Amino acid sequence: AEIRKLCRTVGVSKFEALTDIALLEHCVREELNATAPRYLAVLDPLKVTITNYPAEGVPELDAVNNPEDPSAGSRKLAFTRELYIEKSDFMLEPVKGYFRLAPGREVRLRYGYFIKCEEAVTDADGNVVELKCTFDPETRGGSAPDGRKVKGTIHWVSAETAIPAEVRLYDRLFTVEQPGADGADFLTQLNPGSVKIVEALIEPAPAGLPAGSSVQFERSGYYCVDPDSEPGRPVFNRTVTLKDSWGNKQGK
Secondary structure, three states: OHHHHHHHHHOOOOOOOOOOHHHHHHHHHHHHHHHOOEEOEEOOEEEEEEOOOOOOOOOOEEEEOOOOOHHHOEEEEOOOOEEEEEHHHEOOOOOOOOOOEOEOOEEEEOOOOEEEEEEEEEOOOOOEEEEEEEEEHHHOOOOOOOOOOOOOEEOOEEOOOOEEEEEEEEOOOEOOOOOOHHHOOHHHHEOOOOEEEEEEEEOOHHHHOOOOOEEEEOOOEEEEEOOOOEOOEOEEEEEEEOOOHHHHHHHO
8 A cells, every 4th residue: 555655646757766765654654654553662661660559559541542543442551550661751860852751750651640750760880770750640541630731741561561572673774865876885885773673562462463463653653563473572573663763864
């Protein structure tokens, strides 16, 4: 479907032309935005402990599978005492314009509650290894009865139910738009960062999907289940990011 959309967009011409791969990625994003279910995955985990988590636990949260397709329904997410968030969603000394989690600051957890960082635990080298946070049980669903606002919404997974997964972050194979142009050796233009493999944690729902299934990991990108997946050890390949991050890299 994505290739057909690209062909319709480019059209037919008698002239030899070069089509930017960003256009193909745009077509892929449009198609998968409409069809791919959304899930939560943390690619670079940082532990969060909810210190005021109640002894009786918290009811499961409702999460929409695809806001573009109401027929896709919803699923349940476990909100537990121990969670994981992305390391990049916390900054010990936040810079101007940073609206995610920091000491003394609140953020909204996707589909969940407001949490506030009370303490950052560091190791002997000064690296942050755990956050101790409190949550406001009155903010279930993402809004506060007293009307207070937070600017940041971050994703997360439950430490109790998360599944370990191998995630292959594919990027452009070459560092230039036209490899080999003007007599250049295309082998010298290979992108050394064209693939990066990370050990991620994902919510349980996508872990059992068959090879070839497409999903969106929220705030990250679109991914496809690889045939290398095994029970309890899924493997996902990144198809495309949510935005054209490559263009920003090239601009810099």
